[in-house]
Amino acid sequence: xxxxxxxxxxxxxxxxxxxxxxxxxxxxxxxxxxxxxxxxxxxxxxxxxxxxxxxxxxxxxxxxxxxxxxxxxxxxxxxxxxxxxxxxxxxxxxxxxxxxxxxxxxxxxxxxxxxxxxxxxxxxxxxxxxxxxxxxxxxxxxxxxxxxxxxxxxxxxxxxxxxxxxxxxxxxxxxxxxxxxxxxxxxxxxxxxxxxxxxxxxxxxxxxxxxxxxxxxxxxxxxxxxxxxxxxxxxxxxxxxxxxxxxxxxxxxxxxx
Amino acid sequence: xxxxxxxxxxxxxxxxxxxxxxxxxxxxxxxxxxxxxxxxxxxxxxxxxxxxxxxxxxxxxxxxxxxxxxxxxxxxxxxxxxxxxxxxxxxxxxxxxxxxxxxxxxxxxxxxxxxxxxxxxxxxxxxxxxxxxxxxxxxxxxxxxxxxxxxxxxxxxxxxxxxxxxxxxxxxxxxxxxxxxxxxxxxxxxxxxxxxxxxxxxxxxxxxxxxxxxxxxxxxxxxxxxxxxxxxxxxxxxxxxxxxxxxxxxxxxxxxxxxxxxxxxxxxxxxxxxxxxxxxxxxxxxxxxxxxxxxxxxxxxxxxxxxxxxxxxxxxxxxxxxxxxxxxxxxxxxxxxxxxxxxxxxxxxxxxxxxxxxxxxxxxxxxxxxxxxxxxxxxxxxxxxxxxxxxxxxxxxxxxxxxxxxxxxxxxxxxxxxxxxxxxxxxxxxxxxxxxxxxxxxxxxxxxxxxxxxxxxxxxxxxxxxxxxxxxxxxxxxxxxxxxxxxxxxxxxxxxxxxxxxxxxxxxxxxxxxxxxxxxxxxxxxxxxxxxxxxxxxxxxxxxxxxxxxxxxxxxxxxxxxxxxxxxxxxxxxxxxxxxxxxxxxxxxxxxxxxxxxxxxxxxxxxxxxxxxxxxxxxxxxxxxxxxxxxxxxxxxxxxxxxxxx
Numbered sequence: 001x002x003x004x005x006x007x008x009x010x011x012x013x014x015x016x017x018x019x020x021x022x023x024x025x026x027x028x029x030x031x032x033x034x035x036x037x038x039x040x041x042x043x044x045x046x047x048x049x050x051x052x053x054x055x056x057x058x059x060x061x062x063x064x065x066x067x068x069x070x071x072x073x074x075x076x077x078x079x080x081x082x083x084x085x086x087x088x089x090x091x092x093x094x095x096x097x098x099x100x101x102x103x104x105x106x107x108x109x110x111x112x113x114x115x116x117x118x119x120x121x122x123x124x125x126x127x128x129x130x131x132x133x134x135x136x137x138x139x140x141x142x143x144x145x146x147x148x149x150x151x152x153x154x155x156x157x158x159x160x161x162x163x164x165x166x167x168x169x170x171x172x173x174x175x176x177x178x179x180x181x182x183x184x185x186x187x188x189x190x191x192x193x194x195x196x197x198x199x200x201x202x203x204x205x206x207x208x209x210x211x212x213x214x215x216x217x218x219x220x221x222x223x224x225x226x227x228x229x230x231x232x233x234x235x236x237x238x239x240x241x242x243x244x245x246x247x248x249x250x251x252x253x254x255x256x257x
Numbered sequence: 258x259x260x261x262x263x264x265x266x267x268x269x270x271x272x273x274x275x276x277x278x279x280x281x282x283x284x285x286x287x288x289x290x291x292x293x294x295x296x297x298x299x300x301x302x303x304x305x306x307x308x309x310x311x312x313x314x315x316x317x318x319x320x321x322x323x324x325x326x327x328x329x330x331x332x333x334x335x336x337x338x339x340x341x342x343x344x345x346x347x348x349x350x351x352x353x354x355x356x357x358x359x360x361x362x363x364x365x366x367x368x369x370x371x372x373x374x375x376x377x378x379x380x381x382x383x384x385x386x387x388x389x390x391x392x393x394x395x396x397x398x399x400x401x402x403x404x405x406x407x408x409x410x411x412x413x414x415x416x417x418x419x420x421x422x423x424x425x426x427x428x429x430x431x432x433x434x435x436x437x438x439x440x441x442x443x444x445x446x447x448x449x450x451x452x453x454x455x456x457x458x459x460x461x462x463x464x465x466x467x468x469x470x471x472x473x474x475x476x477x478x479x480x481x482x483x484x485x486x487x488x489x490x491x492x493x494x495x496x497x498x499x500x501x502x503x504x505x506x507x508x509x510x511x512x513x514x515x516x517x518x519x520x521x522x523x524x525x526x527x528x529x530x531x532x533x534x535x536x537x538x539x540x541x542x543x544x545x546x547x548x549x550x551x552x553x554x555x556x557x558x559x560x561x562x563x564x565x566x567x568x569x570x571x572x573x574x575x576x577x578x579x580x581x582x583x584x585x586x587x588x589x590x591x592x593x594x595x596x597x598x599x600x601x602x603x604x605x606x607x608x609x610x611x612x613x614x615x616x617x618x619x620x621x622x623x624x625x626x627x628x629x630x631x632x633x634x635x636x637x638x639x640x641x642x643x644x645x646x647x648x649x650x651x652x653x654x655x656x657x658x659x660x661x662x663x664x665x666x667x668x669x670x671x672x673x674x675x676x677x678x679x680x681x682x683x684x685x686x687x688x689x690x691x692x693x694x695x696x697x698x699x700x701x702x703x704x705x706x707x708x709x710x711x712x713x714x715x716x717x718x719x720x721x722x723x724x725x726x727x728x729x730x731x732x733x734x735x736x737x738x739x740x741x742x743x744x745x746x747x748x749x750x751x752x753x754x755x756x757x758x759x760x761x762x763x764x765x766x767x768x769x770x771x772x773x774x775x776x777x778x779x780x781x782x783x784x785x786x787x788x789x790x791x792x793x794x795x796x797x798x799x800x801x802x803x804x805x806x807x808x809x810x811x812x813x814x815x816x817x818x819x820x821x822x823x824x825x826x827x828x829x830x831x832x833x834x835x836x837x838x839x840x841x842x843x844x845x846x847x848x849x850x851x852x853x854x855x856x857x858x859x860x861x862x863x864x865x866x867x868x869x870x871x872x873x874x875x876x877x878x879x880x881x882x883x884x885x886x887x888x889x890x891x892x893x894x895x896x897x898x899x900x901x902x903x
Contacts, residue, residue, distance in 0.1 A: 012814065030538045038543055038765070045763040045818060050809050053817055055331065057504040059544045060645065062429055063335045085648050110475055111815045118452060121332050125444035129437035130396045134316040134714045136387070137394035141351060144405030154398035154423060157430060161334055188396050 001027050001088070004096040005040065007052055009112055017109070029089035033076060034059060034066060036088055053112040059084040061225065064160035067167070068113055069100040074164035074223045082162060082225045102163050104172035106210040117163050119209040120177060127201035128181040130191050149187050156184040158226045165220035171212030176220040178206050179236035180228050186239060196243035203240055268873055268888040272376035272676045277894045281380040288723035295729040296321035300484040301721070302469055304456045304511050306333030308435055308706060309689025310490030312713030315438035318447030320718060325482055326439065326448050327471055329455040329506060334436045337492055337504040338709060341428025342549035342642065344410065344420035345706040347385040352409050356417040358382045363895060365704060368414040368594050369697020370847035370863065371897045372524070374890065376676055377694045384715040385707050389421055391714055395434040399423050412702035413550055414594035414902070420703040425549050425641045431706055435713070454480070455820065456511040458744045459487065459518045459685065466685035467734045470744045474820065477813035479748055481741045483734035485725055486684045488717065489515060493668035493690040495528065497828045497835065498780070499772025501665035502534060502547040512672055512691055513827040520680040521873035521886055523673035523693035525831065526839035529700055529848050530781050531666035532598035535649055536618040545664040546649055548621070549642055550702040553591045555626040556659070558582050560610040560619050570612070570620055570658050581605055589902040596699040596848045597902060599663035603781050604859065606662070613660045622658035663781060667705060669696040669848065673873040673888070677720035678712060684724060688712035693871065698847025752812045755822045760805040764821040767802045768828070771795065775832045779839050784852040788840040795833045796880045802829060830879050837874070837882055844868045865897050
């Protein structure tokens with residue numbers, strides 16, 4: 001089939017960008033969306049033009065590299081998929097397809113469709129972990145964990161850090177991303193000792209990165225390729241409130257003699 | 258043949274003496290240590306942040322070393338370990354089915370068709386249990402049963418259930434565990450993280466690995482980084498085939514640069530073709546998608562008994578189906594190791610029994626298990642895999658059998674390392690899939706995650722100290738040494754040559770050509786004639802590439818075509834070495850199947866008298882045959898026999 005693409009082109013972070021139109025012909029319905037862009041790029045290179053920069057890696061929906069705002073939706077039409085899992089059979093002959101990068105202040109554009117999502121890393125570095133050093137932990141079965149809790153923690157932990165939640169949100173809020181990590185760790189007994197520090201630190205970093213707040217639009221849940229529920233946001237809010245009221249930083253300890 | 262075969266010294270693995278079960282403990286107790294105060298004076302570079310790299314970087318930083326970690330992705334969390342589906346092995350014996358360290362060791366050696374190093378594999382089995390403990394402590398949400406304890410499943414090539422899993426996303430959960438440990442140490446300042454940086458050369462000073470040249474992929478800046486030791490955890494080279502289950506960015510460049518600087522490349526022809534992948538659908542295809550081996554726990558593989566049968570699968574009656582794995586291997590059935598399952602699928606398709614439009618596919622059928630436990634039960638076990646299959650093929654595997662075909666998945670070969678995981682270049686360590694050590698000529702399912710984390714959490718943190726104990730008074734390594742200057746200049750010249758080339762063909766054109774040659778001549782089966790031709794073809798392709806490749810854009814910016822060009826250039830050289838290695842090994846073993854060497858039943862025929870060695874190749878220049886070094890494989894604790902899964 002033949003399509004018309006309108007793609008956001010931007011030379012660099014400070015350059016001005018614009019939508020540029022490209023026709024693509026002989027698109028097979030079995031192609032993935034990114035394979036369609038591969039074909040476009042090979043044509044552009046052969047003509048001596050610069051190919052469109054876009055991020056991608058695993059191409060099976062798990063690494064979280066691919067992004068793209070397609071026809072006004074993160075990861076395009078279809079639910080529960082990333083752009084690399086979107087196939088051209090979802091489009092109609094002759095259709096015009098608009099392709100833009102993630103749009104959020106905290107995800108500045110690097111080039112064309114590539115944005116900088118390192119804010120997510122910094123949020124995790126601020127507290128999205130359990131402080132256990134490599135060494136000799138207790139036997140894995142020493143602490144039984146209710147299957148329901150383990151499964152719920154797993155559901156939250158399936159977040160791939162793609163940023164679709166931020167891109168879909170009118171406030172560019174990262175609450176779904178942050179709450180998924182907070183939930184994953186606080187649902188497990190191993191995550192309990194640090195639960196208060198974790199939620200306070202991660203929320204503070206989230207705010208410092210310039211993400212907006214949550215106003216319960218719920219677009220993030222709809223667009224999340226892993227179907228992560230906004231219940232986690234509610235849980236995070238409860239935890240944050242509790243921690244903010246009750247948390248007192250540990251007192252400095254004086255060494256022995 | 259003689260032009261491909263120049264031998265020099267034998268390699269010493271430096272495995273400790275003593276009984277197998279005591280080697281590692283004894284070794285750990287006697288290697289030199291670096292005191293906490295001295296660790297602060299030592300810098301370590303870790304390239305790659307997958308399971309092996311992230312776990313090593315985090316653990317070393319926790320110990321007090323200054324760590325610099327590098328990944329080419331925009332975040333360490335995106336390393337390709339994230340895509341591993343099935344699980345991770347550990348000899349916990351939670352299922353009380355008679356599992357033990359010895360059995361895991363034995364299964365791995367046998368699965369690897371007696372071409373891996375005994376001492377390393379035993380150590381791997383020994384530390385496997387700690388990995389599970391460590392990961393659970395980090396919050397990795399493994400599958401649990403209703404009693405709240407960890408659940409297990411079975412994988413190919415074994416008769417126990419020792420595989421721990423997190424639905425079909427085990428790699429993701431383990432990597433996020435290692436990433437969280439790494440993030441913790443980045444936050445604390447123990448690790449300086451360089452995202453979107455690609456290593457483009459290794460820097461050696463006085464024969465020792467002392468740093469790297471890296472390109473900042475955003476600005477294009479070429480940077481010098483020094484350290485007292487360099488650790489490569491840069492994954493496998495399956496993308497030499499163009500089509501593979503690897504991520505698009507997975508590449509051999511870091512390893513290849515180290516190889517060009519003297520590190521030996523071991524057993525490059527040992528590649529794993531995974532039996533259950535979604536078949537190729539057309540020329541546009543950019544990658545192949547795996548369907549986890551765990552599906553073979555419950556799925557049954559078959560083809561029609563009648564050649565060229567075009568009926569829909571559900572219309573073919575039971576007695577007209579050939580469940581060829583169950584027929585040929587009654588003891589292991591559908592759970593034979595990957596190399597055996599892949600070859601059997603190829604054999605059926607080549608003989609004209611393949612299914613689907615291309616006839617290059619076999620059925621993986623879940624009708625029996627759906628009847629037994631219902632569609633909901635199946636969804637709970639494999640839901641995400643079934644969904645993934647349907648998204649790609651537009652077919653519902655709950656209703657019709659999956660169509661699958663083997664695809665390149667993993668590479669057992671890699672840089673040669675000794676027992677301490679140090680290459681023959683002093684101070685250069687290699688971990689995970691990037692090294693060659695533990696899987697012989699065929700890796701068992703759920704063992705890659707185990708090896709990556711074993712190397713990173715539990716092996717290199719101990720062994721690296723033994724080497725670094727000599728460096729406690731060395732002081733920082735200067736990046737102004739002439740060795741850094743020369744390496745930087747070479748990198749810059751090479752990049753400039755690409756963008757200034759007046760060619761006409763995109764990089765992908767060459768990558769596809771290379772993939773075609775290597776897949777056809779050095780894929781699931783190989784023969785001497787084809788391999789010789791492949792070497793000629795690859796050398797011709799290399800010349801054409803440098804003459805006619807077109808790389809638009811400049812060097813001082815984000816330039817994805819330039820990144821690809823450098824990687825494909827290295828893959829081309831590697832392709833020739835793989836063929837040389839495959840040609841040299843006049844036997845069949847594991848994933849290396851030479852048509853000239855097979856039993857009357859079509860099974861791999863090893864030649865232990867002449868080929869029970871690791872082939873470690875020394876670089877001699879592009880287009881020039883490499884020099885062979887051998888590490889003899891000595892088995893003190895098991896007997897080498899013909900592998901049988903019947």
